[in-house]
Amino acid sequence: MTRRVGVRSITLLAATALAAVLAAPVASAQQKVLKFIPQADLRILDPITTTAYITRNHGYMVYDTLFATDAQFHVQPQMVDKYEISKDKLTYTFTLRDGLKFHDGQPVRSADCIASVERWAKRDALGQKMAEATESWKAVDDKTFTLKLKRPFALVLEALGKPSSNVPFIMPERIAKTDASTNITDPIGSGPFKFVKSEWVPGSKVVYVKNTDYVPRKEPPSWAAGGKVVKVDRVDWIYIPDSATAAAALNAGEVDWWEQMPPDLIPVLAKNKEVKVENIDPLGSMGLLRFNFLNPPFDNQKMRQALLYALDQKDYVLGIAGDMKNGRTCYSYFTCGTPLASEVGAEPMKGKRDFDKAKALIKEAGYKGEKIVIIDATDQPIVHSQSLLTGELLRKLGLNVEVQAGDWGTLITRRSSKEPIDKGGWSIFHTWLVGPDLTNPAVNFAIRGSGGNAWFGWPTDPKIEQLRDAWFAAGDAAESKKAAEAVQARAFDFVPYIPTSQFILPTAYRTNLSGVIIAPITLMWNVEKH
Amino acid sequence: MIRYVIRRLFSTVIVMAVVAFVVFTLLYLTPGDPAAVIAGDIATDADIKRIHTQLGLDEPFLVRFGRWTWGLAHGDLGTSIFTNLPVTHLIAQRIEPTVSLTVLTLIVAIAVAVPLGVVAAARAGTWLDRGVMALSVLGFSVPVFVLAYILILTFSVQLDWLPVQGYRSIRDGVWEWLRHLILPSLALGTVYVALITRITRASMLDVLAQDYVRTAQAKGLAPREVLIGHALKNAAIPVMTIIGIGVALLISGAIVTETVFALPGIGRLTVDAILRRDYPIIQGVTLLFSAVYVLVNLAVDLSYALFDPRIRY
């Protein structure tokens, strides 16, 4: 009895299996799908309320900008066709290109642009500065609009063409009218890709398809400027949290492009002739060590300066990037490789490390053994390496230090605490910012000394604020450089934070891809899959 | 029988209520603020406060608990703080890989372990038995992720027989679905196999020593019939118990397996949610897990009646 039943059920199973296999949909061989491993998981769809780079990358997929910065650091028109600046520099007139449409078919109008820029200006530091100088935005007609300033503001175009967080993406007016602290959820934009919400699996997969109605500019692409010609049909962002798995997947051809790979894994991919590892990011990122100015002992300037003499950037570059090939020392508060970078005031950090001088400064500061708490995020390798290195450094200096491990979520929460150490406060945390976010005193929010309103750490330094304002008022390039140098000199004296290193996280992609744009931001147009 | 089932289901509700309350309280007390994460790098205190109010995070404990349980009663598990998608939608998206993985692992584990345990018991004391026992102890001793890496290194990277990561839905073809789940099931199932083998063997040994087995053998029944027809049925009960208890083990292991093999399942959803403090997801998923656990154990208990006609509900 049992035997007969067995044979019957097995045959049934086999038949079902066969049918299922045959019924499997034939993969549309015509569709070119680009499979990409992003640096993080996309959760928040609003590039204005958050500065997260993954959301910014998403923004570049589905939105477009009025202006964009190119590889020579010049601001080029993107959505704008032509623009005029009045002789007194107080009125800017912009005219949009023809054929610009949102993904829902609606044309892009001036009202949309104005609402979007105004919303952006509420959050972004550079935008806020511009808003202070703005008298009004006005829509002349659906394709032309004007900006009227109260006083000259030299960075209008730089602001509108800002490459990194927050980017003034253009959204439909109804979405842009959302309050600037509420996340938008509707990803309709006018960009070269469309977001496929029905296929979005948060934590795992994000899907974009080519926007066939997009009208690209004629110029060749250069950073975010120029023509955005999409050469694939669909892009899948596949989030693989485990980097060993990601490397294996790229090797096996299960994915085409890995946005940021840990440099240590280069040897794993190097043996594979079908994979290319490249540094397509000319500016890289900078690590930083941030102090809490509300808690001793780093409320004391001499204590902070002491670290400048002891910290060796080479250790941090190696700790983060693994090899001096993937990073460099950068003794500047502005990203090395950009116009305003210099080594003005950087003497304490350069050259041979002087532990004696550091210890002397600590003594002068009157350090009484106060506990120093470094908050660490173990799930962020760049933050984690820096925390351990700094912990070791402070221990070598004879300071009472404790590295408190948590995850990134905990770190972000704890760093907003203004409490003393014994109530869960902190003394130091580490993070890193991409090159474009540190190029000048306008975008570098970490250098500010606006006290309670400043970035976490809350340094108060009216002097640096003054020098920063002076930079805004600077006239030409030469004046701007001098003003920036003054800001940096003050920064090395006051030490709002310590730049620990500059590093480039290489990207890796299979050799059947071409057209990957060399830029400090991840851009997916122009990429072709053969 | 029906009355028994109803009584059990009732106590299930109580258990889940306890779990719900514990989880909710735990999260309420947890530091780590989703508002800070949402607010971003350049947030001010005012921003964070505003987000708190929006998310209802500044309301008193009982109000929040009340609101959540009210939603529960209507089948609404709340909305994810970060993605603004309903928790039920997120769970529905991710449930297939986890269910596929755990069911496959269970089937493979039982299919491998029970025969192994039976054979080991039948040949107790021989090298075969010692070998099986040694392997099973080894099975408990290696952490899942170490095993996973070894498997990936051998079968995906060196031999290139199986894919490294990812999941293919069964709708896209059974063979692809299977291929992507072989390594994860092996990694996850090893501990389970070890456990079930041991219990099966021990239970079988116990039963084989019983009088009625000796009688059956004396009657002249073939050893196979004695083993399977008489002994196994009686040995089944402790084995079923372990299977039931092991469900929690499977889910724990699934979390790690999903991370290493990049399977978009519920395990990873939960870990991500915990690390980000996305409370509604954490609450919803924990409730789901305990419901599954309790229901599986109910099924296990009911199955006793199948194996032992003396058990009457």
Add this chain to the structure above:
Amino acid sequence: MATALPAAAIPAAKSMSPMRRRFRDAFRRHPMALVGGVILLAMALVAILAPWLGTVDPEAVSPIRRLKPPSAAYWFGTDMLGRDVYSRVVYGARVSLIVGLAVALLSTLLGVVIGLVTGYIRALDAVVMRVMDGLMSIPSVLLAIALMALTKASVGNVIVAITLAEVPRVVRLVRGLVLTLREQTYVEAAIAAGTTLPRILARHILPNIVAPLLVQGTYVCGSAMITEAILSFIGAGTPPNIPSWGNIMAEGRSLFQIAGNLILFPGICLSLTVLAVNLLGDGMRDALDPRLARRM
């Protein structure tokens, strides 16, 4: 023809307690258990004698020496921050063993207390068992992660978190045993004779649960060590500057293809130790009461 042995050659029967004799016989029959015990002892010694075993400061970072393969200078190589892996593994034995032993002890103690109470007091039984069921239904790893997120990462918190996940199993065991024992005639007789509860517990109940508890304890110990490794892997385990086998592997996991030593050495040590603990548990179980094999 029997060879007569000189009387003096026949050793006088040594008076060995029945327990010791059972252990000795059991270990003879299960040599693996003896092996397990020896390995465990060796690990414990390594952990205690760590500073004198050719180790350097396990937390000393030195990025210039990162990712060196095993050599004469660095027996197990160095990790991504230049720390000596050998030293970290040796010191890591401390954390892993402490976590394992502490969890085993704590969960046993708590389990005994709760189990005795529920076994005896009917009214509490239903409530407590529902709570235990609830705890058991939350996957242990999830429970531990959630608890770890509640406070900062530290060895103490890891121990508490894993203990909470293991307690329900011990409670079940104790409760089951207590319920059976209560029905025994000699216990009923004792109650009838008016023996006080504490005396009953001490004289009749406790001695009979020691054996299964001991065995269960070893399994809990092994399970706890693995859970600690898994927690560290996910990032919710012991703070990473304090080495434990789990977090050494977690930190080195992405590099397993180029620096497999980071996973291999701690992995082998962990597996070996857990294996030893499990073998010991098996041996003890067989020695003390082979019938336990059915239940464990």
